[in-house]
Amino acid sequence: MGLISSAQMDPLESEGGSQKSNNKPKYSKFTQQELPACKPLLTPGIVVATxxxxxxxxxxxxxxxLSASQEIVELVDRYDTNxxxxxDKVGFIQNTDTDKTCTRTLTVPKHMKSPIQIYYQIGDFYQNHRRYVKSRSDKQLRYKNAVHLTKDCDPEGNTVDGAPIIPCGLIAWSLFNDTYTISVNKKAIEVNKKDIAWKSDKTDKFGSDIYPSNFQKGSLIGGAKLNESIPLSKQEDLIVWMRTAxxxxxxxxxxxxxxDIMANDQLTVVIQNNYNxxxxxxxxxxxxxxxxxxxGKNNFIGVAYLTIGGLCIFLAVGFVVLLYMVKPRTLGDPSYLSWNRDTPDRPN
Structure with a gap:
C-alpha cells in the first residue's frame, strides 16, 4: 500500500483529519479568496490622471x-385654455352637441428639416398611478384565446351584459382623442401616422388577430373609439398610448x-378639442x-456632461497645485519614519 505525500493532500485536509469528519468545505481558490487580483495604489499622480x-x-x-440640442427647432403651443x-370648461367638454373645433396659428421661427415630429403633451396626468397602470390585460391584447381575461381591468372589463371589452382597462378606455389638421401657408400637408409605435410593441405585445370589441363608441368625451375592422397590432395610436409614462x-x-418647413412660414392647426x-x-x-x-431637445444631458467634466478638470488642477506646488511630498519617503527622524536624544 502506497503512501500519500503532504503535497498531494487537500490543503484543508492537511491541517488534520478528513474533510468529512471536520465539516470543512471543499478547498477552492475562489472561496478562499486566493485568486489573482489587481489592487491599484491610488497615488496622487493616478488620481490626477483619472x-x-x-x-x-x-x-x-x-x-x-448641447450643440445638437440647441440646433433642434421646437414649437410648443398649449391650447387647452384657449x-x-x-x-364652464368641464361642461363644455362633456357636452356632445358643442362644436369642439379650434384653430391655432403658429409662426415657424427657424427652418425645420424633415422629418418633423408631432407630439401631444399632457400635464398633471399620472399614468404611473398603481391602479391605472394595472388596469389592463396583457394576455388579452396578445392572445386570441385570452379575450375573456378581464379580471384586472375593472371597472372597464366587461359590458353591462357581461361581454368582455377588447381592449379592456382604464388605460385603453382613456385613449387620447384630440385630432390635428395642419396647413402651411394655407396649404394642407399630410401627417404620417405610420410607424409611430415601437416595432417590438406591435409584434410582441399586440396580436394581429385581436380586434376591438364592445369598446366605447366615443360617446364619452375623453376617450377615443377604435376601428373594429383593424387588428390591435395596427392601431398605433392605441399602442403608443398604452406605453404608460x-x-x-x-x-x-x-x-x-x-x-421641410421654412422659417417664418405660417402654420394653421385645426384642433378637435375632445380630450377631457x-x-x-x-x-x-x-x-x-x-x-x-x-x-429631441434636451439641454440637461449636455449640461450634465459639462458639469461633471469641468468639475473633474478643476479637481485635477487642484490636486496638482496642492500636492506638487503648495505642499509637495515624496510618496513613501522613509525619512518621514519616526525612527529615521532627527531627535535631540538620538542622532541621525
Whole structure:
C-alpha cells in the first residue's frame, strides 16, 4: 500500500483529519479568496490622471450634446385654455352637441428639416398611478384565446351584459382623442401616422388577430373609439398610448411631417378639442419638433456632461497645485519614519 505525500493532500485536509469528519468545505481558490487580483495604489499622480481623463472625455461629449440640442427647432403651443368658449370648461367638454373645433396659428421661427415630429403633451396626468397602470390585460391584447381575461381591468372589463371589452382597462378606455389638421401657408400637408409605435410593441405585445370589441363608441368625451375592422397590432395610436409614462407631464408621438418647413412660414392647426383634461386640472399642448442624433431637445444631458467634466478638470488642477506646488511630498519617503527622524536624544 502506497503512501500519500503532504503535497498531494487537500490543503484543508492537511491541517488534520478528513474533510468529512471536520465539516470543512471543499478547498477552492475562489472561496478562499486566493485568486489573482489587481489592487491599484491610488497615488496622487493616478488620481490626477483619472480626473483629467474623465474631464477630457466628458467635456467634448457635453459640448457636442448641447450643440445638437440647441440646433433642434421646437414649437410648443398649449391650447387647452384657449380652445374653450365658456367659463364652464368641464361642461363644455362633456357636452356632445358643442362644436369642439379650434384653430391655432403658429409662426415657424427657424427652418425645420424633415422629418418633423408631432407630439401631444399632457400635464398633471399620472399614468404611473398603481391602479391605472394595472388596469389592463396583457394576455388579452396578445392572445386570441385570452379575450375573456378581464379580471384586472375593472371597472372597464366587461359590458353591462357581461361581454368582455377588447381592449379592456382604464388605460385603453382613456385613449387620447384630440385630432390635428395642419396647413402651411394655407396649404394642407399630410401627417404620417405610420410607424409611430415601437416595432417590438406591435409584434410582441399586440396580436394581429385581436380586434376591438364592445369598446366605447366615443360617446364619452375623453376617450377615443377604435376601428373594429383593424387588428390591435395596427392601431398605433392605441399602442403608443398604452406605453404608460413615468412622469405626470409627458409627450406621446402623434405623427410626422415628411416635408421641410421654412422659417417664418405660417402654420394653421385645426384642433378637435375632445380630450377631457379639465376634470382633473390637466393641460394639453401641441408640440412640433425636429430631431438630432441625441433625439429631441434636451439641454440637461449636455449640461450634465459639462458639469461633471469641468468639475473633474478643476479637481485635477487642484490636486496638482496642492500636492506638487503648495505642499509637495515624496510618496513613501522613509525619512518621514519616526525612527529615521532627527531627535535631540538620538542622532541621525
Amino acid at each position: 480626473f483629467l481623463l474623465i474631464g477630457i472625455i466628458f467635456v467634448p461629449i457635453g459640448l457636442a450634446s 380652445c374653450v368658449s365658456t367659463p 413615468a412622469l405626470p407631464t409627458f409627450r406621446k408621438l402623434y405623427g410626422r411631417i415628411e416635408t 383634461t379639465y376634470s382633473f386640472g390637466g393641460s394639453k399642448a401641441l408640440v412640433l419638433s425636429t430631431t438630432s442624433w441625441i433625439g
